[in-house]
Amino acid sequence: MNQTFHNNHVHIQDINYFQLRHVFESGQTFRWQKQSNNQEYIGIAQERVLQIKYCNDHSLLLNPCNQSEFKNIWEPYFDFRRDYSMIYHELIKDSILRTAVEYGCGIRLLNQDPWESLISFILSSNNGIPRIKKIIQLLCSRYGKEIYFNDQKYYLFPDPQTIASLSIKDLLECGMGYRGIYVFETSKMIHEGFPLYDLKAYGYQNAKQMLLTLPGVGPKVANCILLFSLGYKEAFPVDVWIKRIIELLYNTTFNTPEKAQDFAINHYGKFAGFAQQYMFFYARETGIGKK
DNA sequence: ACCCAGGGTGACG
DNA sequence: CGTCACCATGGG
Numbered sequence: 001m002n003q004t005f006h007n008n009h010v011h012i013q014d015i016n017y018f019q020l021r022h023v024f025e026s027g028q029t030f031r032w033q034k035q036s037n038n039q040e041y042i043g044i045a046q047e048r049v050l051q052i053k054y055c056n057d058h059s060l061l062l063n064p065c066n067q068s069e070f071k072n073i074w075e076p077y078f079d080f081r082r083d084y085s086m087i088y089h090e091l092i093k094d095s096i097l098r099t100a101v102e103y104g105c106g107i108r109l110l111n112q113d114p115w116e117s118l119i120s121f122i123l124s125s126n127n128g129i130p131r132i133k134k135i136i137q138l139l140c141s142r143y144g145k146e147i148y149f150n151d152q153k154y155y156l157f158p159d160p161q162t163i164a165s166l167s168i169k170d171l172l173e174c175g176m177g178y179r180g181i182y183v184f185e186t187s188k189m190i191h192e193g194f195p196l197y198d199l200k201a202y203g204y205q206n207a208k209q210m211l212l213t214l215p216g217v218g219p220k221v222a223n224c225i226l227l228f229s230l231g232y233k234e235a236f237p238v239d240v241w242i243k244r245i246i247e248l249l250y251n252t253t254f255n256t257p258e259k260a261q262d263f264a265i266n267h268y269g270k271f272a273g274f275a276q277q278y279m280f281f282y283a284r285e286t287g288i289g290k291k
Numbered sequence: 292a293c294c295c296a297g298g299g300t301g302a303c304g
Numbered sequence: 305c306g307t308c309a310c311c312a313t314g315g316g
Contacts, residue, residue: 215299
């Protein structure tokens with residue numbers, strides 16, 4: 001990987017194991033929007049707006065982005081420092097997983113903000129991805145700070161204090177349904193000092209136990225936060241899609257999500273989170289195992 | 292009208 | 305410890 005810095009953007013040459021659609025359409029993030037040219041996404045993350053575009057010379061454009069922002073913000077966010085070739089070749093050793101991994105090649109696990117992930121995945125429970133996006137967009141457009149890019153208005157994700165100061169009614173009007181109360185209570189706990197950002201140093205088990213004390217956070221949501229924002233790549237979120245596809249691929253059944261998770265950690269070890277993401281994308285894109 | 296969605300909670304054995 | 309009805313909302 002090789003970068004050239006221009007006035008206010010970066011070109012990354014020799015990019016491999018990175019496909020925009022596989023990164024942004026694999027259910028890990030909700031605020032990136034595909035643009036009409038199909039090779040470009042614009043998203044809000046890390047308190048910024050970013051355009052990311054796949055160019056015909058096989059380079060990747062990040063805009064706006066200076067050298068310091070690349071090093072400190074977007075390189076970690078997009079997990080550019082990780083060797084995905086190694087992970088890819090490790091996972092395809094499993095002949096059963098191989099098809100899904102080959103299909104999803106180009107997926108990356110983003111390193112997102114824990115607060116935004118926490119609220120987003122509380123909202124994800126028993127919900128559909130398009131509606132999750134709609135709720136989050138409504139929440140941000142009403143209560144997030146405005147920022148501009150190309151004369152267009154975008155909105156940051158509101159901070160804990162802001163959401164904690166809203167009423168349940170405000171949250172319900174964003175379409176949260178019964179999850180509104182969870183979002184409200186959890187926001188209060190974060191605002192009152194819950195050490196969300198310290199969990200990166202707690203170790204997987206301790207961090208998970210802490211997350212489970214937050215209203216609206218059960219095993220699946222906790223694993224999403226651990227995997228997508230706290231750096232625990234061994235986390236293995238089990239939703240209905242993962243349960244179905246893993247039972248189908250390995251010709252077995254699990255009584256509880258915990259059993260499926262135990263199976264995964266035994267099988268994939270510290271790469272469980274990557275295996276999960278490949279399987280999720282594969283199952284949804286192909287419809288294999290769909291009800 | 293019915294079932295499903297990146298599930299969690301509380302009540303019941 | 306495991307099971308299960310219920311939860312608000314929109315789409316198929």
